[in-house]
Amino acid sequence: MSFRALRPVLRAGTKLAARRAVAPVARPMAVRAFSLTARRMGSGEADSTLASALAAEHKFELENAAQLPEVPAFIETFKTQGVWEIQDFPGEDDVTLTRKFGNETLKLTFQISDLDSFEPPLIENESGEEIEPSGPTSIACSLVITKSATPGSLMVDLETCDEGFEITNIAVYEKALAEREGAEGDWERRSKYMGPQFDHLDQAVQEAFGAYLAERGVDEALADFVLSYCEHKEQKDYVSWLDQVRGFVEQ
Numbered sequence: 001m002s003f004r005a006l007r008p009v010l011r012a013g014t015k016l017a018a019r020r021a022v023a024p025v026a027r028p029m030a031v032r033a034f035s036l037t038a039r040r041m042g043s044g045e046a047d048s049t050l051a052s053a054l055a056a057e058h059k060f061e062l063e064n065a066a067q068l069p070e071v072p073a074f075i076e077t078f079k080t081q082g083v084w085e086i087q088d089f090p091g092e093d094d095v096t097l098t099r100k101f102g103n104e105t106l107k108l109t110f111q112i113s114d115l116d117s118f119e120p121p122l123i124e125n126e127s128g129e130e131i132e133p134s135g136p137t138s139i140a141c142s143l144v145i146t147k148s149a150t151p152g153s154l155m156v157d158l159e160t161c162d163e164g165f166e167i168t169n170i171a172v173y174e175k176a177l178a179e180r181e182g183a184e185g186d187w188e189r190r191s192k193y194m195g196p197q198f199d200h201l202d203q204a205v206q207e208a209f210g211a212y213l214a215e216r217g218v219d220e221a222l223a224d225f226v227l228s229y230c231e232h233k234e235q236k237d238y239v240s241w242l243d244q245v246r247g248f249v250e251q
Contacts, residue, residue, distance in 0.1 A: 054246035061239045110141045153178035164220030171195045
């Protein structure tokens with residue numbers, strides 16, 4: 001019986017006790033003894049089944065993870081190079097890579113959730129049937145380049161691809177606006193001129209922009225790292241999610 005169901009009984013008992021305190025009693029009243037066993041709030045018949053399934057999956061993932069190094073070799077190599085710094089917090093969707101290049105500061109931000117939300121366009125095979133391509137997942141990235149003595153910032157929208165990064169848009173904003181995060185920042189930037197579509201630029205300009213970014217380390221190697229890091233972090237956060245949900249169900 002739930003606690004909610006006990007409330008009328010408890011209220012009735014309280015009112016009865018109050019009446020006894022003020023009203024004369026002609027003769028003793030025999031009160032039948034009874035007991036109620038209340039089930040914990042939030043518990044249901046399927047809870048134990050769900051908790052067991054989550055616990056089994058969590059154990060399976062932990063056993064697999066135990067066979068791998070705690071820090072993958074590709075992350076160790078990336079850190080040893082000492083070029084980019086990784087800013088990552090457990091459970092957070094955003095990951096940021098920052099570095100210095102002369103008087104410039106580069107900040108590359110990407111989201112782990114792009115792994116699940118990416119839906120590649122269908123392509124046709126030799127028989128004319130539409131199939132999904134087997135290429136790598138595309139991760140959207142935002143690159144902000146600032147200079148210490150310059151009021152504006154260069155903001156470059158990128159997507160990982162087979163050849164590294166594909167530039168989708170380039171714009172210049174005030175520093176505060178370029179670094180403003182969240183939906184509010186995106187909305188304010190949309191009210192500004194965002195520049196022409198990148199693929200409409202002259203081919204020579206497009207290639208020059210590609211060389212400009214590659215010189216700053218925004219290249220194929222960095223794109224490969226972004227993809228690998230997304231997969232690594234998504235797996236770690238998934239294991240934590242299993243444990244957190246199981247803990248909630250069991251409480």
